[in-house]
Amino acid sequence: MRTVARKIADWIHRLGAVWVEGQVTQISARPGTQTAFVTLRDPAADVSMTVTCPARMVRAADPPLRDGASVVVHGRPSFFLGRGTLSLRADEIRPVGIGELLARIERLRKLLAAEGLFAAERKRGLPFLPRGVGLITGRASAAEHDVLVNAQGRWPAVRMRVLNTAVQGAHAVPQILRALSTLDADPDVDVIVIARGGGSVEDLLPFSDEALCRAVAAAGTPVISAVGHEPDSPLLDHVADLRCSTPTDAGKRVVPDVAEETAKVHQLRDRARRSLHGWVDTQRRLLDQLRSRPALADPLGPVQRRQVEVETQRERGRRAVLAELTREQTALASARARLTALGPSATLERGYSVVQYTDDSGNLRVLRSVADVTDGTPLRVRVTDGAVRAVVETREE
Incomplete structure (x- = not known):
């Protein structure tokens, strides 16, 4: 060894x-x-x-x-x-020196921007009412007090999980990274706030650390940056999903105001009630108009009028049929009378008779000429009340 x-x-x-x-x-x-x-x-x-x-x-x-x-x-x-x-x-x-620190931060800013970590499309929206809020800040700091007081003042039931870390110096970045990983893995934390009061460039240097910026960009939980005062702008502000100018601003934006939301609920309820009453009144007036129409004011009147019309039409139809039958009966009687007057029976009744003979085929034919028969041809003589049989003895022209 x-x-x-x-x-x-x-x-x-x-x-x-x-x-x-x-x-x-x-x-x-x-x-x-x-x-x-x-x-x-x-x-x-x-x-x-x-x-x-x-x-x-x-x-x-x-x-x-x-x-x-x-x-x-x-x-x-x-x-x-x-x-x-x-x-x-x-x-x-x-x-x-400060100049060298700022130059290094500027180089890192350009690098992260080129990688798309500052892009607006990758930033996530905050939940309207988070189940839990994670807070990473210094122990007993003014930033912790401002976030808690403002958040609980706006929504008293908000659940806060506070992890105290160093916010400047050499130990700040490792502690903040561990706290961020812990809160990001907590399923009850829907948003994470990283808060610190104002300070010099050296004091805020941990919040421009490359490892911290990349960890915030990779976090699955939306992150709010509330570091320093309004003029301060560490790189964490550009990577976070929301940048708040101060910890007080973060406390106001992380949860809604219960008084404002209650007022909105009352306003929406009043608007819904007025809208419903207006709709009911409109429908009631429409029903009154429909009910005042003749069809609904006297529903049996149209039926009765139609019934009278039906009876009238039926009577007209009956009379038309009877008139047509009468005309046809008269025409039939007239035709029958003409047929009777012109028929052979009427002629026979006047003393005439019809003489018939049998042709070669055995059919009876009316004798119209003496040339149709010969002597000895049997004849059938039809009179008004019957017929007699005769035989041709002599033909006279």
Whole structure:
């Protein structure tokens, strides 16, 4: 093991000097000691490293080093054989200026915007009345007080789940990420509020952290950003589904106002009642109009009038049929009289007779000429009351 550790140390010592950027999370510079220990953390990843430097370098820093400060360290990496740890021996520590911080934030802003994390179409709408509201803020902070007071004042029955985290410094981003993951996994939380009061650019730097912005964009629960005051605009404001100017504004927008909603319910109920009464009155007037019409005022009158018309038509039909029968009977009687007057029976009654003979085929034929018979031809003589038989004796022309 000693051989392996020595080889690792020899390899690390050959790396030479490097520049390292990070956030100060811990400073240990005891009085009377010549060496100070500073812990640097990468704000975009859970990686930290111990930096050793002369104590006078820490005490002479301008501005003074403090937890959460962004610095650039120049030094050589070293490997301690006894404990097998890696550290950085610094010979220069430079605080990162405001201009450099703003430039870095601007570069990150352009990167996230190019990836579509600021796009309006990906932002989700807030629920009208959330079952639960998650709040991520500092412990006993004014921001927590403003959100709770305003939300509970507007909707007293609102359920709030508050997770207190650091809101500035090196530990802010990891704690906020853990709280965001916890609230996002809670099925009773429908919206998450990340709130903090105003501060300097360095104080609000955690809310422009790339890891936090990506976590908010990937969250399944709508997120409200209420960081700082109106002029403050960290990157979290652009990624969140809703940006509120202050924590007080977030408390007002996360839940509806019970008084306003009650007034709306009363207004809608009054409008519904008036509308229903108006509809009933309209239908009642329509029924009165229909009822006043002759067909409904005297429903039997039209039937009776139709009945009279039917009786009249039936009587007219009966008379027409009888008249037609009378005419036909008269015509039939006249035809019968003419037939009787012109028929052979009437002629026979006047003293005439009809003489018939039998032809070669055995059929009776009326004798019309003497040439039709010969002597000895049997004849049948028909008179009015019967017929007699005779035989031709002589033909006279």
